[in-house]
Amino acid sequence: MKPQTNCKALVLPDYHQPLELREFNIPEVEDGGLIVKIDRATICGTDHHITQGVLAPISKTPCILGHEMVGIIEAQGKGREVDVAGTPLAIGDRVIWAYAYCGRCYYCAVAMQPTLCTNFTPYGYADATIHPHIIGGFSQYNYILPNCHVVRVPDEVPSHWASSASCALRTIMHATDRLGGIRPSDTVVVQGSGPVGLYGVAVSRAIGAKHVINFGAPAERLAVAKSFGAEQVAHIETTDNAERLAMVMDLTDGRGADVVLECSGSHFAQEEAFNIVRPGGRIAVIGAGDPKPMAVPGMSFIGKQVMVTGIRSAGIQYYREALDFLARQKNNFDFDLMFGDTYSLAEIPEAMEKMARLEEIKPIVDPFK
Numbered sequence: 312m313k314p315q316t317n318c319k320a321l322v323l324p325d326y327h328q329p330l331e332l333r334e335f336n337i338p339e340v341e342d343g344g345l346i347v348k349i350d351r352a353t354i355c356g357t358d359h360h361i362t363q364g365v366l367a368p369i370s371k372t373p374c375i376l377g378h379e380m381v382g383i384i385e386a387q388g389k390g391r392e393v394d395v396a397g398t399p400l401a402i403g404d405r406v407i408w409a410y411a412y413c414g415r416c417y418y419c420a421v422a423m424q425p426t427l428c429t430n431f432t433p434y435g436y437a438d439a440t441i442h443p444h445i446i447g448g449f450s451q452y453n454y455i456l457p458n459c460h461v462v463r464v465p466d467e468v469p470s471h472w473a474s475s476a477s478c479a480l481r482t483i484m485h486a487t488d489r490l491g492g493i494r495p496s497d498t499v500v501v502q503g504s505g506p507v508g509l510y511g512v513a514v515s516r517a518i519g520a521k522h523v524i525n526f527g528a529p530a531e532r533l534a535v536a537k538s539f540g541a542e543q544v545a546h547i548e549t550t551d552n553a554e555r556l557a558m559v560m561d562l563t564d565g566r567g568a569d570v571v572l573e574c575s576g577s578h579f580a581q582e583e584a585f586n587i588v589r590p591g592g593r594i595a596v597i598g599a600g601d602p603k604p605m606a607v608p609g610m611s612f613i614g615k616q617v618m619v620t621g622i623r624s625a626g627i628q629y630y631r632e633a634l635d636f637l638a639r640q641k642n643n644f645d646f647d648l649m650f651g652d653t654y655s656l657a658e659i660p661e662a663m664e665k666m667a668r669l670e671e672i673k674p675i676v677d678p679f680k
């Protein structure tokens with residue numbers, strides 16, 4: 312069969328503009344690169360933020376949206392015979408990959424924090440007018456650049472799960488590591504019950520936290536949080552700050568949470584994190600998108616000696632951990648509770664609207680539907 316030479320992709324022409332289906336050429340693969348056919352993509356809340364210009368000027372337009380996806384290798388450049396862990400790669404294998412970090416800037420080479428790279432190509436918000444153009448998951452094909460690290464997807468992990476590993480779950484893996492891990496005596500509060508928050512609950516439970524609490528909405532998502540191991544949940548619309556604080560204090564002998572994973576992106580939740588964390592506790596701010604700044608008095612940092620870290624994306628080690636987690640935990644968690652319907656490229660705007668109305672948690676995209 313003659314290889315496909317062009318493909319369809321969903322483009323954001325400019326911020327606040329409607330998404331458009333456009334046709335792209337599939338370029339020849341260069342040494343170290345890969346051409347993949349997108350098997351499944353999934354939609355992230357950040358996709359909506361990108362359409363609103365929240366990530367500008369890091370994001371560019373026009374861009375092919377979508378940064379959670381799984382590709383099936385169709386063409387393999389010379390020198391790309393194994394993945395990042397040394398697992399052989401062959402035509403037909405499924406892979407996920409990190410953004411193309413340059414490896415040479417201060418943040419890549421000296422600080423060893425490639426997610427802060429000053430010269431990177433992000434999938435899902437890169438300039439689609441620049442070669443090789445097909446850099447974004449809401450497309451039938453993608454070009455994996457030579458400086459992208461790649462992980463082969465284990466056979467037992469379905470593509471839609473692996474797709475969500477490439478943003479939602481790898482971000483949680485990055486967060487728990489940056490916080491110094493979660494320990495057996497830790498009480499973890501996860502704020503937010505979207506996909507990142509729900510994965511936060513599952514990971515905290517699986518790696519052995521003593522108590523896991525979830526704050527979020529609506530009720531159906533809190534039910535998923537419970538099934539993922541949250542012992543207590545609080546609906547943010549029917550409880551107030553004092554009630555949620557009391558819930559945390561009751562479980563922790565009046566000390567507060569050892570770890571707070573802020574996954575909602577709301578400045579109210581970010582402020583609340585400082586109230587519910589114990590003195591000396593740790594907070595990861597993972598949610599983004601609220602234009603309002605959080606108002607936290609300096610004494611909340613000093614008086615409580617809190618450790619706070621922001622989490623931006625993740626390096627490839629966390630993609631690999633995320634896939635290992637899904638493969639290992641597939642019988643312990645019904646991850647499919649998080650996933651919704653499967654949409655075509657043209658139906659993505661409808662799926663994004665359903666997400667905004669909280670009718671979908673994690674919609675799936677089949678670009679060949």
Ligand SMILES: [Zn+2]
Binds near residue numbers: 355356378478
């Ligand atoms: Zn994302």
Ligand SMILES: [Zn+2]
Binds near residue numbers: 415
């Ligand atoms: Zn760099």
